[in-house]
Amino acid sequence: xxxxxxxxxLDALNKVTACYRHMVLTIGGTSDSQNLREELKKxxxxxxxxxxxxxxxxxxxxxxxxxxxxxxAEFERLWVIFSTCLEILEIDMRxxxxxxxxxxxxxxxxHLIQTGMSGGTSGVAARAMSVQNMKYExxxxxxxxxxxxxxxxINQVGxxxxxxxxxxxxxxxxxxAKQDPGAELKSTISVxxxxxxxxxxxxxxxxxxxxxxxxxxxFTAVLIIAIVLAVCVVKLS
Amino acid sequence: xxxxxxxxxxRYRPRMAFLKKIETLMMEMQSPDTGIKTQTQTVMVAxxxxxxxxxxxxxxxxxxxxxxxxxxLHLGDLFVKYGYIYPLQEPKNLTLKADGSLYRFxxxxxxxxxxxxxxxxxYAIYLAKKNIKRKGILEEYEKEHYNMLNQKINYKWDFxxxxxxxxxxxxxxxxxxxxxxxxxQERAYWLVNRTPxxxxxxxxxxxxRVTDPSENKKNTMEFYRREIMYYQxxxxxxxxxxxxxxxxxxxxxxxxxSSDPILSGCLPSNPWISDDPDFWDLNAKLVEVPTRMRxxxxxFNFSELIRDPKGRQNFQLFLKKEFSGENLGxxxxxxxxxxxxxxxxxxxxxxxxxLFLAPGARRWINIDGKTMGITVKGLEHPHxxxxxxxxxxxxxxxxxxxxxxxxxSPIYKEMLAKAVVPQEGxxxxxxxxGRRHLRSSPSPIILRQQEEEAKARxxxxxxxxxxVMSKLDRRNQLQKEAAPK
Numbered sequence: 001x002x003x004x005x006x007x008x009x010l011d012a013l014n015k016v017t018a019c020y021r022h023m024v025l026t027i028g029g030t031s032d033s034q035n036l037r038e039e040l041k042k043x044x045x046x047x048x049x050x051x052x053x054x055x056x057x058x059x060x061x062x063x064x065x066x067x068x069x070x071x072x073a074e075f076e077r078l079w080v081i082f083s084t085c086l087e088i089l090e091i092d093m094r095x096x097x098x099x100x101x102x103x104x105x106x107x108x109x110x111h112l113i114q115t116g117m118s119g120g121t122s123g124v125a126a127r128a129m130s131v132q133n134m135k136y137e138x139x140x141x142x143x144x145x146x147x148x149x150x151x152x153x154i155n156q157v158g159x160x161x162x163x164x165x166x167x168x169x170x171x172x173x174x175x176x177a178k179q180d181p182g183a184e185l186k187s188t189i190s191v192x193x194x195x196x197x198x199x200x201x202x203x204x205x206x207x208x209x210x211x212x213x214x215x216x217x218x219f220t221a222v223l224i225i226a227i228v229l230a231v232c233v234v235k236l237s
Numbered sequence: 238x239x240x241x242x243x244x245x246x247x248r249y250r251p252r253m254a255f256l257k258k259i260e261t262l263m264m265e266m267q268s269p270d271t272g273i274k275t276q277t278q279t280v281m282v283a284x285x286x287x288x289x290x291x292x293x294x295x296x297x298x299x300x301x302x303x304x305x306x307x308x309x310l311h312l313g314d315l316f317v318k319y320g321y322i323y324p325l326q327e328p329k330n331l332t333l334k335a336d337g338s339l340y341r342f343x344x345x346x347x348x349x350x351x352x353x354x355x356x357x358x359x360y361a362i363y364l365a366k367k368n369i370k371r372k373g374i375l376e377e378y379e380k381e382h383y384n385m386l387n388q389k390i391n392y393k394w395d396f397x398x399x400x401x402x403x404x405x406x407x408x409x410x411x412x413x414x415x416x417x418x419x420x421x422q423e424r425a426y427w428l429v430n431r432t433p434x435x436x437x438x439x440x441x442x443x444x445x446r447v448t449d450p451s452e453n454k455k456n457t458m459e460f461y462r463r464e465i466m467y468y469q470x471x472x473x474x475x476x477x478x479x480x481x482x483x484x485x486x487x488x489x490x491x492x493x494x495s496s497d498p499i500l501s502g503c504l505p506s507n508p509w510i511s512d513d514p515d516f517w518d519l520n521a522k523l524v525e526v527p528t529r530m531r532x533x534x535x536x537f538n539f540s541e542l543i544r545d546p547k548g549r550q551n552f553q554l555f556l557k558k559e560f561s562g563e564n565l566g567x568x569x570x571x572x573x574x575x576x577x578x579x580x581x582x583x584x585x586x587x588x589x590x591x592l593f594l595a596p597g598a599r600r601w602i603n604i605d606g607k608t609m610g611i612t613v614k615g616l617e618h619p620h621x622x623x624x625x626x627x628x629x630x631x632x633x634x635x636x637x638x639x640x641x642x643x644x645x646s647p648i649y650k651e652m653l654a655k656a657v658v659p660q661e662g663x664x665x666x667x668x669x670x671g672r673r674h675l676r677s678s679p680s681p682i683i684l685r686q687q688e689e690e691a692k693a694r695x696x697x698x699x700x701x702x703x704x705v706m707s708k709l710d711r712r713n714q715l716q717k718e719a720a721p722k
Contacts, residue, residue: 011399018403022411025419028345030287081396084358088400091353099345102260111267114275114287115344116418123410177394181387184369184398 003071006057006078013050013082017089019043019128022121024096028103029115037105038138039125040096041146046129047089048153054082055164062168073175080175083164090157097150105143251442252450253351256319260348263321266297267342273297278325278339283414288325288339295335310335318439319349323425331428331436341418347426349440352451355430358393361386363427365401370420378433492537496530504528504659517678519659522546523688529656536644539636543568553695555648556639563600564631564639566696567593571628575621586619594627604630 020043026032027040061067061075104110122134139145266272278288291313298309313333316322317340324330325339333340364383367375375383387394408416432438495501498516505515519528527547535542535551542548549565556562570593574585593602594612604612608630615623643649 014396014399015403015407018400018407021404022407025344025346025422031415077395080392081399084393084396085400088358091356095346095353098350103345111264111269111272113263113267113342113345115422116278116285116287116341117344117415118286119412119415121411124407127407127410172392175392177391179395179398181384181394184365184401185373 002061009054010078010082013054013085016043016047016128017085019124020047021092022124024092026121027099028113029117030112031117031120032112034140034142035136036121037143037146038136043128051086059168076170077175079170080172086161093154100147247445247447249446249449250351251446256349256351259321285414285418288341290337291334291340292336320429344422347422360431361397362401365397366405369405496534526655526657529658532653532656539640551652552643555643555646563602564635566600567602568631571624582621583619586616586623590616
């Protein structure tokens with residue numbers, strides 16, 4: 001029971017971290033806007049709530065002495081996943097702070113980098129917040145105002161990580177991954193949907209195909225010649 | 238687990254001041270009036286904006302910075318290599334071509350930063366994502382990296398896979414064109430930060446540094462106190478006037494110019510050029526007849542004489558005539574103690590004491606009472622440098638007293654007359670069938686043994702005045718004893 005809850009919480013945190021990463025990627029580019037900054041703020045706060053919830057749950061479980069050995073190993077594994085997730089979140093938050101300072105939105109002299117992005121990130125944000133549509137209600141200078149909060153939150157996350165290290169004694173390197181290399185290939189994600197993704201096909205792939213086809217053709221040709229010769233020999237003899 | 242301790246490791250990236258400069262230029266390029274004009278790139282059915290031609294980039298740099306075309310091309314090339322601009326048509330070829338080939342600007346998240354290196358975990362996530370997208374088709378080097386990372390950060394692997402899947406799913410929420418642009422961006426970033434084999438890694442900087450260049454250290458009172466102390470001590474240091482020290486160097490150079498083999502040529506010939514080892518044979522350590530240059534050098538100053546083993550030998554002959562041979566013997570014994578085995582230090586020091594310093598010793602040296610007192614006290618706990626004071630005293634004695642007389646003595650003059658001046662060498666013909674005679678010099682072990690035997694013979698043969706005196710005394714005593722009988 002507890003395990004499933006922990007896993008669900010961790011999955012949620014994972015999802016929010018991935019979405020946050022996507023959004024930080026667009027800061028400073030042409031799809032940057034006040035909306036993006038607001039989305040970043042909301043996603044970040046959600047991530048922090050989830051992180052706190054995760055931490056509380058996992059610390060109570062790990063401090064519990066009555067847990068069996070296999071369960072303990074499993075919870076340690078979840079703990080490692082949680083701490084790595086938090087590290088990535090912290091790094092992304094720091095980058096967001098730096099980029100936020102570098103690219104304020106309302107200054108006319110500072111231009112955004114023309115990165116080729118034209119669409120918005122509202123879909124990503126909606127996925128992170130688990131809502132259907134995003135509502136934007138912040139003021140128009142949120143990009144500057146938010147930076148202070150961001151700094152505080154980074155400090156909070158840093159402190160949380162430090163506390164975690166001190167309180168819970170889990171050596172990271174003893175955890176073994178459950179998934180083998182290449183496990184992601186066995187997933188049932190439908191890949192073919194993005195047609196443009198297939199445009200950037202590796203040259204190697206096409207060469208491989210061509211060489212395979214060529215080999216097949218040559219083989220069949222040789223086979224046919226062999227059969228014809230055999231038939232001629234039989235006929236003549 | 239974090240353990241706070243004094244960090245002695247080298248783990249800071251060096252100052253990369255060029256990054257900020259490139260960033261300002263990048264931002265200027267975006268200006269709608271003074272920046273670069275952009276075009277749209279058509280890929281299959283979609284069109285993605287904000288593509289620039291290589292020629293436009295180069296012209297803009299030329300115009301903005303007012304430099305030569307070659308420099309502008311090189312600078313633009315650096316922008317591509319550091320990952321600020323990436324090529325669209327040949328993604329793996331990170332060079333700037335001053336023609337119509339298209340480039341695009343990299344998103345600021347993927348710009349190189351001095352404080353963070355590209356993380357292994359991120360790279361693992363990227364490779365996993367690529368695996369999902371391309372259904373397992375990775376480049377050779379990427380496959381190797383994948384396997385290596387799987388072993389290196391195995392404990393994070395579950396997270397890597399989870400995050401890769403989530404990032405892939407989150408990416409689906411964006412427009413098709415944006416997804417394509419994002420793919421290009423990420424690929425360009427990892428081409429710059431994890432270069433494939435054979436490509437130049439422009440961000441390589443050698444070793445990490447020990448101190449953090451971007452650290453703002455607050456100077457405390459302690460720091461200033463230490464600084465003041467340091468400067469006060471520096472003022473008190475004795476200094477030589479530069480005119481004096483420069484004059485010294487000039488005099489030294491003038492004196493030694495003629496004996497320098499590189500500046501004034503060496504006789505018979507430079508062995509490295511003519512393959513003729515005569516020069517080394519003639520200047521061997523204890524050769525029978527030294528060269529004239531060498532003997533003349535002994536007259537320059539005392540340290541030259543004492544440095545040269547042949548000079549020491551000659552000087553010893555002279556000192557024996559003057560009945561002060563024990564001085565040089567003591568000096569040589571002290572040198573042996575200083576540079577010899579650590580295990581033999583104690584016994585050597587005792588032997589030297591018995592032979593040279595004890596009252597009534599066989600080869601007693603004449604040093605003043607104070608130095609004798611210091612030395613005897615030091616010998617209670619002998620170490621390598623225990624005889625330093627006595628050795629210095631004897632050295633100065635020899636230098637001030639005996640050296641002057643030695644240079645005027647017939648022994649030195651004889652050596653000078655005997656000294657040979659080698660002829661300018663003739664290039665030896667290579668024998669029949671072009672074979673040269675290869676002579677090997679004697680092994681250093683054998684040379685050392687010969688030296689030790691010579692020393693032992695010397696020691697046995699030295700007749701010191703005290704020995705002579707003691708012999709005379711004993712003879713007198715015996716006679717006295719014999720007489721009354």
